[in-house]
Amino acid sequence: MKKVITYGTFDLFHIGHLNILKRAKELGDYLIVGVSSDDFNLEKGKVCMIPDYERMEIVSAIKYVDEVILETSWDQKKEDILRYQIDTFVMGDDWEGKFDELKEYCDVVYLPRTEGISTTDIKDQIQKGKTKTLK
Numbered sequence: 001m002k003k004v005i006t007y008g009t010f011d012l013f014h015i016g017h018l019n020i021l022k023r024a025k026e027l028g029d030y031l032i033v034g035v036s037s038d039d040f041n042l043e044k045g046k047v048c049m050i051p052d053y054e055r056m057e058i059v060s061a062i063k064y065v066d067e068v069i070l071e072t073s074w075d076q077k078k079e080d081i082l083r084y085q086i087d088t089f090v091m092g093d094d095w096e097g098k099f100d101e102l103k104e105y106c107d108v109v110y111l112p113r114t115e116g117i118s119t120t121d122i123k124d125q126i127q128k129g130k131t132k133t134l135k
């Protein structure tokens with residue numbers, strides 16, 4: 001069985017998130033998703049709209065996802081890859097090259113991001129009181 005792992009915040013879950021999970025699953029048989037904790041996000045300077053336990057519940061309901069774990073630190077990826085005997089590590093290409101040191105332990109794949117959507121854009125639009133159709 002080929003095991004794949006990916007990580008993300010998945011705040012205000014959108015089609016870009018769904019697409020990467022679908023394509024990650026296509027690379028193997030079993031997909032594990034590490035969802036960033038609220039505290040880990042604060043370390044990265046990001047405040048989430050949706051708490052981590054709800055983001056985990058949403059991601060675990062996606063049909064491509066077999067298992068969800070909490071991501072709490074940068075060092076965790078290597079430990080997870082070894083613990084879960086991962087074959088392929090996947091991230092969007094906004095992270096291109098950033099996790100190449102993991103190539104020592106498994107395949108590392110950066111998939112193209114879905115154009116035109118991000119949690120930041122959604123938050124900006126809401127703040128400006130705009131909707132996509134009125135833009």
Ligand code: C2G
Nearest residue numbers: 007008009010011016017020036091092113114117
């Ligand atoms: N993504 C995508 N297309 C978008 C937006 C996001 O393919 N339009 C991908 C990202 O490239 C990432 C995943 O969806 O692989 C999750 O994105 P975020 O929720 O923004 O997570 P991020 O802050 O990148 O968290 O340890 C690393 C972090 O956990 C990564």
